Amino acid sequence: MDLAFTTQEQAFRAQCASWFGQNLPGPLASMDTPEGFEQHRAWEKRLHDAGWSAVNWPRAFGGREATLIEWLIFEEEYYRAGAPRRLNQNGLFLLAPTLLEFGTEEQKQRFLPPIASCDEIWCQGWSEPNAGSDLASLTSRATRDGSEWILNGQKTWASRGVYADWMFGLFRSDASSERHRGLSYILVPLDAPGVTVRPIAQIDSEPGFAEVFLDDVRVPVANTLGPEGDGWKIAMSTAGFERGVVLRSPGRFMATADRLLELFKERGSPAALQDDVARAWMSADAYRLATFWAVSKLMDGGTIGAEASLNKLWWSEMDLYMHETALRLLGDDATLDGPWLDGFVFSLAGPIYAGTNEIQRNIVAERVLGLPR
Numbered sequence: 600m601d602l603a604f605t606t607q608e609q610a611f612r613a614q615c616a617s618w619f620g621q622n623l624p625g626p627l628a629s630m631d632t633p634e635g636f637e638q639h640r641a642w643e644k645r646l647h648d649a650g651w652s653a654v655n656w657p658r659a660f661g662g663r664e665a666t667l668i669e670w671l672i673f674e675e676e677y678y679r680a681g682a683p684r685r686l687n688q689n690g691l692f693l694l695a696p697t698l699l700e701f702g703t704e705e706q707k708q709r710f711l712p713p714i715a716s717c718d719e720i721w722c723q724g725w726s727e728p729n730a731g732s733d734l735a736s737l738t739s740r741a742t743r744d745g746s747e748w749i750l751n752g753q754k755t756w757a758s759r760g761v762y763a764d765w766m767f768g769l770f771r772s773d774a775s776s777e778r779h780r781g782l783s784y785i786l787v788p789l790d791a792p793g794v795t796v797r798p799i800a801q802i803d804s805e806p807g808f809a810e811v812f813l814d815d816v817r818v819p820v821a822n823t824l825g826p827e828g829d830g831w832k833i834a835m836s837t838a839g840f841e842r843g844v845v846l847r848s849p850g851r852f853m854a855t856a857d858r859l860l861e862l863f864k865e866r867g868s869p870a871a872l873q874d875d876v877a878r879a880w881m882s883a884d885a886y887r888l889a890t891f892w893a894v895s896k897l898m899d900g901g902t903i904g905a906e907a908s909l910n911k912l913w914w915s916e917m918d919l920y921m922h923e924t925a926l927r928l929l930g931d932d933a934t935l936d937g938p939w940l941d942g943f944v945f946s947l948a949g950p951i952y953a954g955t956n957e958i959q960r961n962i963v964a965e966r967v968l969g970l971p972r
């Protein structure tokens with residue numbers, strides 16, 4: 600195995616670093632406030648205008664056709680530079696790869712460019728008040744009326760739902776079906792009559808989530824992604840992107856590990872925490888190497904299946920560990936350090952979103968290790 604980057608990849612990295620060096624904005628307000636939302640959208644537009652918003656997509660949809668390795672390099676430089684969080688991550692990293700795999704040509708042309716330009720923000724409408732880990736028990740339904748679906752039900756915990764324009768959701772489209780069968784993956788405009796979006800405050804009091812109520816909402820059947828009734832399969836593909844390499848690339852965690860090392864030095868390199876800091880940094884580096892290995896496999900035509908759950912366990916537990924270590928380094932000063940404290944609070948959610956870690960362990964036990972249920 601050749602672990603060195605090619606000349607082309609090195610040039611790509613230099614190009615990314617140089618652009619970020621000249622274009623990075625100052626600190627932005629939280630994207631879950633109206634002011635911060637617009638600031639983040641303005642940043643996304645700047646990225647898009649320079650061709651950096653969706654580097655590995657086809658050019659026709661707003662990308663620059665970078666390879667997956669180059670995308671990983673872009674992510675490393677993005678986070679190394681300390682660039683803002685991505686506003687449209689549900690659209691960019693979850694829906695878009697699913698559209699590229701299962702969408703019709705019309706759907707790709709209609710939906711991908713405004714995701715890349717951030718003109719349309721997406722949220723994910725899967726969870727319901729009584730369907731979280733057991734997603735197949737969802738009850739929101741889609742009833743066919745000619746060329747339209749009539750949607751009814753309630754979704755919850757939709758990240759960015761307060762500001763989103765669209766939601767990709769799972770609905771029971773065959774009333775006689777049960778569990779994983781008879782579900783459809785439907786794209787819903789949130790300004791349609793009958794949609795009510797209510798903010799839910801996060802632990803930091805900002806409305807990072809929303810619950811979405813659907814009362815006789817009519818959407819064209821043409822907004823179904825993949826075959827009618829096949830929504831579970833399509834949703835599991837999205838979940839693979841969410842848990843696997845796409846949503847949480849190693850660049851993000853490597854940047855946190857580097858910041859942790861800096862903090863360790865600033866705090867006088869306390870011997871008692873030396874092993875913890877080293878362990879955190881090595882874990883981030885190992886995750887990075889494992890991801891380059893997985894991506895090389897994908898580029899050679901391989902696939903990632905249930906192993907995506909291993910990835911999710913790794914990044915979520917590592918992120919929490921790094922932030923806990925930082926807070927221990929900070930001691931009493933931890934409450935005064937906004938970035939580490941905010942990062943810690945968000946890292947607490949890592950073992951829950953994208954499917955809880957208990958569920959990922961079940962998947963690994965049954966589908967990777969082949970243990971009995």
Ligand SMILES: Cc1cc2nc3c(=O)[nH]c(=O)nc-3n(C[C@H](O)[C@H](O)[C@H](O)COP(=O)(O)OP(=O)(O)OC[C@H]3O[C@@H](n4cnc5c(N)ncnc54)[C@H](O)[C@@H]3O)c2cc1C
Binds near residue numbers: 951955
């Ligand atoms: C920050 C954040 C962002 C989110 N964003 C979105 C979003 O954008 N869209 C969306 O649809 N959802 C979103 N969610 C919701 C998330 O997907 C659910 O919270 C998650 O799937 C768990 O569902 P639940 O909250 O209903 O918990 P439950 O399913 O009720 O689980 C409660 C506890 O029981 C455990 N448990 C349940 N079943 C089993 C089992 N079979 N074996 C072992 N343990 C089990 C769980 O692990 C958990 O600890 C988000 C959540 C968070 C925290």
